[in-house]
Amino acid sequence: MKITIKEIAKEAGVSTATVSMIVNNKDKRISEATRKRVLDVIKKYNYVPNAVAGSLVTQKTHIIGLILPDITNPFFPGIARGAEDKAHESGYSIIFSNSDGKHELEEKHIETLTKKMADGIIIVLSSENEHMSELLKKCKVPVVLIDRDLSSVNIRGKVLVDNFKGSYDAVTYLSKNGYKKIAYLSGPLNTKTASERLKGYKQALIDNKLIYDPKTVKCGEYKIEWGQMGVDSLLAEKADFDSIFCGNDLIAVGAMKQLKNHKIRVPEDIGIMGYDDIYMSSYVEPSLTTVKQPIYQMGYKAMELMLNILKSSNKETSQEIKTIILDTEIVERNSIKRKV
Amino acid sequence: MKITIKEIAKEAGVSTATVSMIVNNKDKRISEATRKRVLDVIKKYNYVPNAVAGSLVTQKTHIIGLILPDITNPFFPGIARGAEDKAHESGYSIIFSNSDGKHELEEKHIETLTKKMADGIIIVLSSENEHMSELLKKCKVPVVLIDRDLSSVNIRGKVLVDNFKGSYDAVTYLSKNGYKKIAYLSGPLNTKTASERLKGYKQALIDNKLIYDPKTVKCGEYKIEWGQMGVDSLLAEKADFDSIFCGNDLIAVGAMKQLKNHKIRVPEDIGIMGYDDIYMSSYVEPSLTTVKQPIYQMGYKAMELMLNILKSSNKETSQEIKTIILDTEIVERNSIKRKV
DNA sequence: ATAATTTAGTTAAACGTTTAAACAAAGGAA
């Protein structure tokens, strides 16, 4: 039989209130003697308080929902780890789920989290649209967004990366290294990340006095397969380019693989630049020059933000949206070679 | 203000019991008329039942704890995904946490899960030892183990892979391809996976009439860095080998990288074989020939097992340990080349 | 000596469900 606070109280000859206060360190007014006595009984019976009963009265579960598109995509484990580390530091747990970028799944997960009374939800949105903003309106708890932007009620915090700048820097870097004809394999343009990166790409072309050739920019998905297809379509259309800037590292890996299939050498014939700096980017051949995103930090900061919001929302203060913008950084490896 | 079952009941002019039965589809005896009336009110107020209140009475949370060493290690996301997919199918949620292979963390997470009344715990143990078995004794809910074996009370299920056979097959495959001097870079031998793989390696050497040279087998960690160090130490000791079988893909990737640093070609000079078939193994150069573990399946099956145990434990039946052994499979890529 | 304050607790309601047991009304059998 499971042992409850009542048994402990009876055995120690005190009320349940006393036990509760001792367990929760709200025992300013409890004498050392009874404190010790109760603690001994607790140890003796190996009593572990039932958090769900507690949650029912405090209306707090110390659970944060984390919704990601797909933990299997190398970009996300770092975020999950960052979030979990911070959560754990503060005595919170994470319920995590994969949305596959589908609205129905996002909706289902949000509903589940609401039922289970999660204290807050951190979500990496799949894309921005009406549906989503509609959906988030329904959900009663604070929401923090990571990576993909969106404005809606209930969103209390955001952790973003300056995608325009990251992309702008990358293209400038390519230009500085002597590349003149920079193709661009974009991610899906219905995501803000991709559209911002495209803007950065275009602006950098202008500022570096390079020409913008629409034939060399293609939009697809954030996947290896798209990198391969993108190269094929660039080649098929006989587009003129000396380098490819890729919407993310996965695309870059796919592009390099396909270039190799076509016996085109990287970086000798074509330079390749990625975005993200996922784990494998150091280990592909050639190793990938890329725009590093602070992936771990994104998760960590998002959780930190969430916990701060939760703390201050007791005082029912500011309803403003707290936004954290993190910086990118170019990491130089071997898929780019300075041209004379 | 949050809307509860009481408000719904009052508004619909019925008792809470009636609402509860309708919400949970236990409404065999409810007339269509009231059923519809209640459902309408529920929709009108957008009522979502509070699962933690429910959990308190049913003693079921529909939450399963998932403890992994590190979600950031490319081996684990697949497991997490498999487990989450199955859980979601059946209306369960996952609380996940990283142990970093440390007992104290495993212990803390188990305690948290106990407090939060998780219905069961799925865990990928870091290593086998007394501590662990001691720890699992304490925990009140069913435990399912993935990948790393251990015997203890409370363990109600296991999903394992035949490491001996996988390793045996790999070495045999190398032998069939003409390799005679197969070095082995092992993972940590305090894990059952590594010790089983070592046994398989040795047995395969015997059965293929190859010599076992202790100088060519080294034990380290399941990490890229160890692959690099391992190669260095092999080289430093002037060990005689024509191929390296690696304890996992990470080690193999590190080994290839270091071989390249030493201007030794793979597969021309040295053949490399890995274990796991993680995501990146197809994309390193050369792509890695490896022993594929059914990673996704391991997570999926473990959750399936867990849910079955939970179902049948109502009937308080069999206390036997259900064990599922999954099979490995060699996937041929380019880090091995048939020698004439 | 009496009143005021502090200390060390206790009491009991509340959190939002589920569910076994009870019950009233209606229909059918005798």
Add this chain to the structure above:
DNA sequence: TTCCTTTGTTTAAACGTTTAACTAAATTAT
């Protein structure tokens, strides 16, 4: 008509905590 079933619904206890409000005893102040 009386009794038995069936149908549809209600009653009320239970789940295991937390916490505001209260109290009794001890101490301090006047």
